[in-house]
Amino acid sequence: MIKRTIENTLRHILSPFSLLLCLSLSFVFVACEEVEEAGTYDNWQARNEAYIDSIASLVGNRYIATEEAVMQVPVGEMFAIRTEASNTAGEQYVYCKKIVDNPTGRRPLYTESVSVYYYGTLITGASFDGNFEGYSAIDQQELDSTEKCPTEFDSPATFSVSGVVAGWIAALQLMHTGERWIIYIPYQSGYGTSDSGSIPGYSALTFDIQLEEVIEE
Numbered sequence: 001m002i003k004r005t006i007e008n009t010l011r012h013i014l015s016p017f018s019l020l021l022c023l024s025l026s027f028v029f030v031a032c033e034e035v036e037e038a039g040t041y042d043n044w045q046a047r048n049e050a051y052i053d054s055i056a057s058l059v060g061n062r063y064i065a066t067e068e069a070v071m072q073v074p075v076g077e078m079f080a081i082r083t084e085a086s087n088t089a090g091e092q093y094v095y096c097k098k099i100v101d102n103p104t105g106r107r108p109l110y111t112e113s114v115s116v117y118y119y120g121t122l123i124t125g126a127s128f129d130g131n132f133e134g135y136s137a138i139d140q141q142e143l144d145s146t147e148k149c150p151t152e153f154d155s156p157a158t159f160s161v162s163g164v165v166a167g168w169i170a171a172l173q174l175m176h177t178g179e180r181w182i183i184y185i186p187y188q189s190g191y192g193t194s195d196s197g198s199i200p201g202y203s204a205l206t207f208d209i210q211l212e213e214v215i216e217e
Contacts, residue, residue, distance in 0.1 A: 045202035085189040094167040105176030134208030
């Protein structure tokens with residue numbers, strides 16, 4: 001009887017304590033998640049600008065303006081294409097690297113639409129959009145054309161060349177069907193300073209793009 005009374009007493013004492021402990025821990029976990037989420041985008045503009053500066057340093061003076069010049073760039077080498085993004089800070093560029101080359105393919109015009117596979121990531125490597133799992137912003141090694149490719153379970157998307165962000169417009173008009181590029185877009189040639197869905201303002205965008213075909217009207 002005494003033993004049972006002690007057990008009941010302990011149960012009444014520990015039960016509120018256990019509840020309080022669980023509530024305290026839950027607040028700790030929520031607080032940690034909020035701190036982690038906030039930390040992901042700390043100094044976001046500066047970090048994105050520094051990332052693009054690091055990419056630009058790999059390009060050097062290889063600025064490309066024509067289809068013929070692009071065709072001369074070997075697979076795996078970085079080059080830059082001027083975009084039509086409006087910015088008082090000066091000319092803007094999208095930085096590119098061929099993963100697959102196909103100089104005999106067709107180049108789309110500004111007024112046409114294209115069928116593409118694409119995979120978009122932020123500078124953290126986090127994906128925000130795409131229709132296959134390709135290379136990300138943190139894949140800085142030599143990119144293997146036989147890896148991270150679209151599969152039979154993936155389906156291409158159709159876009160109007162004129163209906164995408166400035167960085168895409170510039171790159172698509174110098175790509176050929178059958179080619180696969182990875183492109184690095186400064187925020188000025190992407191979604192700018194404002195949030196766009198899950199993409200924070202000032203985000204540099206990295207896309208792994210495979211151009212399938214030009215859509216005939």
